[in-house]
Amino acid sequence: MDLPLSLLPVSDSVVLETPGVLRQIARAHRALGELKGAAGTIPNELILIDTLALQEAKDSSAIENIITTDDELYQGDSASGKFPNAAAKEVHNYVAALKTGFERVRRQQFLRLDDVLSIQAALEENRAGLRKLPGTVLKNQQTGEVVYQPPQDPADIERLMSNFLEYFHRNEPDAPDPLVRMAVLHYQFESIHPFYDGNGRTGRILNLLHLVLHGLLDLPVLYLSRYIVRHKTDYYRGLQAVRESAAWESWVLFMLRAVEETSVETLGKVRGIRALMRETKQRMRRDLPKIYSQDLLNNLFRHPYTKIEFLERDLDVSRPTAVRYLGELEKAGLVRKTKLGRTNYYVNEALVAILGG
Numbered sequence: 001m002d003l004p005l006s007l008l009p010v011s012d013s014v015v016l017e018t019p020g021v022l023r024q025i026a027r028a029h030r031a032l033g034e035l036k037g038a039a040g041t042i043p044n045e046l047i048l049i050d051t052l053a054l055q056e057a058k059d060s061s062a063i064e065n066i067i068t069t070d071d072e073l074y075q076g077d078s079a080s081g082k083f084p085n086a087a088a089k090e091v092h093n094y095v096a097a098l099k100t101g102f103e104r105v106r107r108q109q110f111l112r113l114d115d116v117l118s119i120q121a122a123l124e125e126n127r128a129g130l131r132k133l134p135g136t137v138l139k140n141q142q143t144g145e146v147v148y149q150p151p152q153d154p155a156d157i158e159r160l161m162s163n164f165l166e167y168f169h170r171n172e173p174d175a176p177d178p179l180v181r182m183a184v185l186h187y188q189f190e191s192i193h194p195f196y197d198g199n200g201r202t203g204r205i206l207n208l209l210h211l212v213l214h215g216l217l218d219l220p221v222l223y224l225s226r227y228i229v230r231h232k233t234d235y236y237r238g239l240q241a242v243r244e245s246a247a248w249e250s251w252v253l254f255m256l257r258a259v260e261e262t263s264v265e266t267l268g269k270v271r272g273i274r275a276l277m278r279e280t281k282q283r284m285r286r287d288l289p290k291i292y293s294q295d296l297l298n299n300l301f302r303h304p305y306t307k308i309e310f311l312e313r314d315l316d317v318s319r320p321t322a323v324r325y326l327g328e329l330e331k332a333g334l335v336r337k338t339k340l341g342r343t344n345y346y347v348n349e350a351l352v353a354i355l356g357g
């Protein structure tokens with residue numbers, strides 16, 4: 001039988017910040033700090049949010065076996081509510097949920113239970129709220145064996161969630177490092193498992209919001225789920241080992257390595273996007289001076305697969321003008337035209353390569 005889940009903080013008898021953890025904290029912070037700085041140099045923040053958050057959403061969903069290709073993903077459009085399939089829709093819902101959470105945290109400098117519920121609601125398109133009915137269990141992915149029964153009593157779930165949110169905002173000097181707290185919080189959230197579904201994805205959104213709340217990132221652009229999906233077995237095993245044998249050190253190290261590795265990778269992408277934007281801008285000014293505008297450039301970077309409707313909407317131009325712009329961009333070799341379904345897309349291939357690479 002599982003022991004009841006403890007409230008946070010983690011018991012004093014556990015040393016969270018071992019020498020190994022302290023070394024890894026320093027490395028993770030260095031990488032994350034560089035990413036934060038680089039992200040601030042991209043003029044239009046929506047470019048990074050839309051492109052990088054979509055990648056994060058794709059991998060975080062892949063952890064839950066919601067799999068999409070680039071073509072499917074980029075055909076999805078939340079503004080018009082059109083998606084090529086259910087998986088693409090779920091990934092776009094994820095981005096919407098992340099943005100909702102981010103906007104609230106940035107505005108309020110605070111996260112309430114209601115915000116967490118809104119994130120889950122945006123993700124799942126339902127308002128099921130916290131679990132009220134018993135029966136939820138966690139199973140081993142391979143064997144189907146039940147590995148853990150999260151709290152079942154709604155009163156326990158509520159109490160654990162308010163304790164979770166208290167710890168989420170904690171920042172006293174004697175508290176553990178914020179990156180360690182993020183690892184602790186992720187374990188705790190997944191162990192409370194407050195929802196019928198969407199716990200994994202909501203929990204991974206909360207990781208990024210925690211970084212934003214504590215000033216470690218200005219934008220929720222860290223591609224953290226890429227590491228988790230690559231080391232999925234270790235991720236599940238790590239969560240379970242905290243429960244079964246209080247294996248905090250290896251769990252915290254796992255999350256810190258995830259932060260370091262994906263900060264370095266995301267930094268590479270941000271720099272790549274910045275260089276590509278600069279180069280594309282120069283080519284447009286030289287080869288297409290009549291149609292060049294910053295808005296047009298931004299459009300090609302916010303929508304790696306752009307289309308006539310996106311130009312009409314973002315640039316407020318007529319359809320014939322949008323058609324002409326895209327034709328000229330294609331002739332200049334800046335985008336490649338491709339037909340998906342019945343729609344022509346104009347793909348910024350160099351950008352897609354950076355994002356997926």
Ligand SMILES: Nc1ncnc2c1ncn2[C@@H]1O[C@H](COP(=O)(O)OP(=O)(O)O)[C@@H](O)[C@H]1O
Nearest residue numbers: 064138190191196197198199200201236239240
């Ligand atoms: N043994 C475990 N202990 C704690 N959490 C776990 C364990 N196994 C899986 N999880 C968490 O549960 C998540 C899956 O829960 P689920 O509600 O189905 O999320 P989603 O709907 O986003 O798929 C995993 O991503 C992981 O974070």
Ligand SMILES: [Mg+2]
Nearest residue numbers: 064197198199
């Ligand atoms: Mg699920």
